Amino acid sequence: MTQPPQRGLGRHYQMLLSAYVISNAGTWVYRITLPLLVLHLTGSALQTAAVYALEYGPFLLLSLPGGVFADWFNRKRLLVAGDLSAGVIAAVLAVLVSAGPSALPAIYVVAFLLACAEPVYHPAFQGLLPDVVSGEHLDTANARLQSADNILSLVGPVLAGGLVAAVGYQPAIYLDAVSFGLSALLIFLIRVEVFRPERPARPNFLGDLRAGLRYVTRGNRTLLAGSLLFTGSNFGIWLVQANLVYYLTTYLKLSSTVVGVVYAAQGVGALLGSLLAPRVIRVLGNGRTIALSTVMAGLLTALLAVLRDPVGVSVVSGLVFALGSTNVVSWFTLRQRIVPKELLGRVVAATRMLAFSTIPLSALLAGALEDAWHDMYLIILIGAGLRLAVGLAGTRSSLVAKQPAVTP
Structure with a gap:
C-alpha cells in the first residue's frame, strides 16, 4: 500500500x-x-590516475541519458535496479582482485561499468x-542529505583506508557490494505514491532529451539563471x-x-552550512540564499590572497565552504519545487552537467596560469572576483524575484 508524502520528514x-x-x-x-x-x-602513477578518469567518463557520457531514463521509468524501481546492478558489478570486481595484475584490463572495464550507475x-x-517528502519540508530533507554527504566526505576516506589496512582489498570491495544491496532493500521497502510519468506509445529518446534541454x-528563467550562476561559480x-x-x-x-x-x-564548514541552510532559506528564500551566499563566498575567498597564518586560512576556508554548502x-x-515532475530527471541531469562542465577546464587553466605567471595571489583574486x-x-x-508556485 502506497502513501502520499508524510507531514514532516517521516519514516519513509x-x-x-x-x-x-x-x-x-x-x-x-x-x-x-x-x-x-x-x-x-602496477606501481604506476599513470595507471592509478586512469582510475579517476574512468569515474569521470561515465558522467560526461551518461548524465543526459540518465536524466531521460529517470523521467521515463518509475524512479523508485530505477534506484533499486541501480543499487542491485552496482552490487553485482562490485562483487564481480572483488572476484577479479584475486587474479592479480593479469586481471587489470578486466578490472578497468568493471570499474567503468560501476561508475556508470551514478549518472x-x-x-x-x-x-x-x-x-517522499512534502514540499514545505524539502529544504530540511535536502539539508540532511547534504549533511550526511559532508560527514561521509570527512570520515569516509579515513574509514575506507583503515578498512583496507585491516582486511585487505577484496573484503573491502565485497563490503561495498553489500552496501549497495542494503540500500536497494531499504528503498524497496519505502511505500509512497511515486510519480508515474505518462509515456507515449513510441518513446522518442532524442525528442525527450531536447525537451529537457529546452526547458x-x-x-x-529562474532555472536558467541558477544554472548559469553555478556554472560560473564553479569556474571561479x-x-x-x-x-x-x-x-x-x-x-x-x-x-x-x-x-x-x-x-x-x-569539511566542517560544509557540514555546518548544510545544517544551517533550512533556517537561512526560511529567512531569505531559495533564490536570495543562492545569490547572496555566492557574493559572500567571493568576498571571503579574496581574503585568502592576503592571509598568511594557517588559523586565518582555515577559518576563511571553512566559511567559504559553509556558504557553498548552503x-x-x-x-x-x-529545482525540486519549480520544475514539473515529468521533467525533473532530465532537468537535474542537464543542470548538473552544465554546472560541472567548467570544472576540468578551470582546473587545467589554474595550473597553466600558475606555470605562466607564478602568482597564485592574483589567480586567487581572479577566482574570487569571478565568484x-x-x-x-x-x-x-x-533568482531573487518572486518564486513560482510549487509544482504539483
Whole structure:
C-alpha cells in the first residue's frame, strides 16, 4: 500500500536517508580501495590516475541519458535496479582482485561499468525525493542529505583506508557490494505514491532529451539563471581549489599536517552550512540564499590572497565552504519545487552537467596560469572576483524575484 508524502520528514524519508548513507559509505570504500589496489598491482602513477578518469567518463557520457531514463521509468524501481546492478558489478570486481595484475584490463572495464550507475542514479534520486517528502519540508530533507554527504566526505576516506589496512582489498570491495544491496532493500521497502510519468506509445529518446534541454534554456528563467550562476561559480572555485595544495605548501610553506587541517576545516564548514541552510532559506528564500551566499563566498575567498597564518586560512576556508554548502541545499530545493515532475530527471541531469562542465577546464587553466605567471595571489583574486561577479549578477536576475508556485 502506497502513501502520499508524510507531514514532516517521516519514516519513509529516514529509510531513504539511511539508504543514501549506506550506499555512499560503500562508495567511499570503493573510491579509496580501487586506486590503492591499482597502485599496488602496477606501481604506476599513470595507471592509478586512469582510475579517476574512468569515474569521470561515465558522467560526461551518461548524465543526459540518465536524466531521460529517470523521467521515463518509475524512479523508485530505477534506484533499486541501480543499487542491485552496482552490487553485482562490485562483487564481480572483488572476484577479479584475486587474479592479480593479469586481471587489470578486466578490472578497468568493471570499474567503468560501476561508475556508470551514478549518472542515472542521481537524477532518479533527486526526482524521487519530492514524492517522499512534502514540499514545505524539502529544504530540511535536502539539508540532511547534504549533511550526511559532508560527514561521509570527512570520515569516509579515513574509514575506507583503515578498512583496507585491516582486511585487505577484496573484503573491502565485497563490503561495498553489500552496501549497495542494503540500500536497494531499504528503498524497496519505502511505500509512497511515486510519480508515474505518462509515456507515449513510441518513446522518442532524442525528442525527450531536447525537451529537457529546452526547458532549462528557454522554459524557466529562474532555472536558467541558477544554472548559469553555478556554472560560473564553479569556474571561479576551481581556479583556487585546483591549486590549493600547491599554494599552501609552496607559497605559505605549510606542512602536510596543516594542509590536512585546512581541508578538514573546509569539511566542517560544509557540514555546518548544510545544517544551517533550512533556517537561512526560511529567512531569505531559495533564490536570495543562492545569490547572496555566492557574493559572500567571493568576498571571503579574496581574503585568502592576503592571509598568511594557517588559523586565518582555515577559518576563511571553512566559511567559504559553509556558504557553498548552503548554496547547494537551496539550489536542490528550488529545482525540486519549480520544475514539473515529468521533467525533473532530465532537468537535474542537464543542470548538473552544465554546472560541472567548467570544472576540468578551470582546473587545467589554474595550473597553466600558475606555470605562466607564478602568482597564485592574483589567480586567487581572479577566482574570487569571478565568484563575486556571478553572485552579483544573480542578485539582479529572476533568482531573487518572486518564486513560482510549487509544482504539483
